[in-house]
Amino acid sequence: MPTSQKPEVVVITGAAAGVGRATVQAFAKRGAHIGLIARGGPGMDGLEGAKKDAEAAGGKALILPADVADATQVEAAAAKAEEEFGPIDIWVNVAMVSVFSPFKEMTADEFKRTTDVTYLGQVYGTMAALRRMLPRDRGSVVLVGSALAYRSIPLQSAYCGAKSGIRGFIDSVRCELIHDGSHVRLCMVQMPALNTPQFGWVKSRLPHNPQPVPPIYQPEVAAEAIYFAAHSKRRELYVGFPTIKAVVANMFFAGLLDVYLAKTGYKAQQTDQPASPDRKDNLWAALPGDHGAHGTFGSRSRTSSPALWVVMHEHKLAAAAAGLLAGAGLAAIKKAR
Ligand SMILES: NC(=O)c1ccc[n+]([C@@H]2O[C@H](COP(=O)([O-])OP(=O)(O)OC[C@H]3O[C@@H](n4cnc5c(N)ncnc54)[C@H](OP(=O)(O)O)[C@@H]3O)[C@@H](O)[C@H]2O)c1
Numbered sequence: 570m571p572t573s574q575k576p577e578v579v580v581i582t583g584a585a586a587g588v589g590r591a592t593v594q595a596f597a598k599r600g601a602h603i604g605l606i607a608r609g610g611p612g613m614d615g616l617e618g619a620k621k622d623a624e625a626a627g628g629k630a631l632i633l634p635a636d637v638a639d640a641t642q643v644e645a646a647a648a649k650a651e652e653e654f655g656p657i658d659i660w661v662n663v664a665m666v667s668v669f670s671p672f673k674e675m676t677a678d679e680f681k682r683t684t685d686v687t688y689l690g691q692v693y694g695t696m697a698a699l700r701r702m703l704p705r706d707r708g709s710v711v712l713v714g715s716a717l718a719y720r721s722i723p724l725q726s727a728y729c730g731a732k733s734g735i736r737g738f739i740d741s742v743r744c745e746l747i748h749d750g751s752h753v754r755l756c757m758v759q760m761p762a763l764n765t766p767q768f769g770w771v772k773s774r775l776p777h778n779p780q781p782v783p784p785i786y787q788p789e790v791a792a793e794a795i796y797f798a799a800h801s802k803r804r805e806l807y808v809g810f811p812t813i814k815a816v817v818a819n820m821f822f823a824g825l826l827d828v829y830l831a832k833t834g835y836k837a838q839q840t841d842q843p844a845s846p847d848r849k850d851n852l853w854a855a856l857p858g859d860h861g862a863h864g865t866f867g868s869r870s871r872t873s874s875p876a877l878w879v880v881m882h883e884h885k886l887a888a889a890a891a892g893l894l895a896g897a898g899l900a901a902i903k904k905a906r
Contacts, residue, residue, distance in 0.1 A: 579602070586607070590788070591792035598628070601628045638685035709800070768864055771852075773848065777843055791808060794881075807880070
């Protein structure tokens with residue numbers, strides 16, 4: 570948690586909607602000064618909405634329109650954030666796009682665009698952050714990942730490739746920081762399915778509307794995990810029991826899961842509603858309007874995760890368990906006397 574009274578300076582990519590938007594609120598309610606990166610779209614409605622949220626929650630925010638697939642734009646946004654707020658303490662990489670499609674129907678351009686935004690966007694964000702944090706020897710970078718970084722599913726080959734790519738990339742950089750004796754921290758947070766606007770605007774070739782694979786969590790669960798990760802010394806955080814299950818199951822039963830997901834993964838990623846032929850997507854440019862943090866699956870979404878709670882409180886739980894054990898030991902000694 571923050572150690573000084575000075576507001577933390579935070580940059581969040583993908584801040585206009587979904588997890589990024591909820592993360593803005595999580596930091597703003599603790600008084601942070603936040604650089605908001607997203608493309609924004611005509612009128613910048615999502616970014617303006619995120620700024621209003623931040624100010625209403627007690628933080629400050631600066632709109633930094635940028636496409637994270639362009640390293641120059643990301644670097645310029647980082648420079649502007651520091652000009653306005655001072656040294657960046659925390660950088661959170663959230664922005665993403667995807668294409669829901671069988672690989673055999675994907676175009677090379679779609680695959681490249683998904684990789685450029687979802688993988689290289691996090692690489693460029695981390696570069697801009699480390700360029701500033703390493704000389705100061707302080708700061709924290711959070712990379713938002715997914716259970717799909719460990720266990721790929723059908724119909725999202727580019728996205729799954731990007732998420733597991735981030736894991737490979739950041740583990741390498743972490744070794745370098747340890748080698749250099751750096752105090753800058755890197756944490757990847759692996760998320761479960763979340764109720765965000767993603768499924769309403771992701772490019773899709775599926776016959777029915779896309780949906781997150783249940784169980785689904787509200788984005789505020791993800792945002793609190795990101796806030797926690799940014800202030801912890803962990804290298805990685807698994808959010809929710811479904812994420813832990815996916816990681817562990819893939820470790821032991823990868824082949825069986827290939828078959829299981831081949832059978833269930835198509836249906837699980839679609840609602841019963843046929844997709845409209847006029848469906849708009851956000852692959853190449855942001856859509857107009859303010860879409861906020863939530864998608865349309867609120868009634869099916871969980872607002873908390875007991876597994877995450879245990880992880881976030883494990884030091885206190887360990888201390889309590891040690892206390893109980895010590896108490897039981899003393900009682901046993903007394904009785905024996
Ligand atoms: N939702 C889930 O089920 C789920 C599950 C596991 C992990 N995650 C992870 O959570 C993170 C957020 O996902 P989400 O579901 O919140 O996505 P989302 O609802 O689609 O929101 C994506 C955000 O990224 C921004 N963005 C998209 N392309 C961009 C670009 N080229 N440059 C800059 N910003 C861009 C969007 O704003 P603009 O359009 O204005 O640019 C928006 O703010 C991702 O890292 C994702 O992998 C999500």
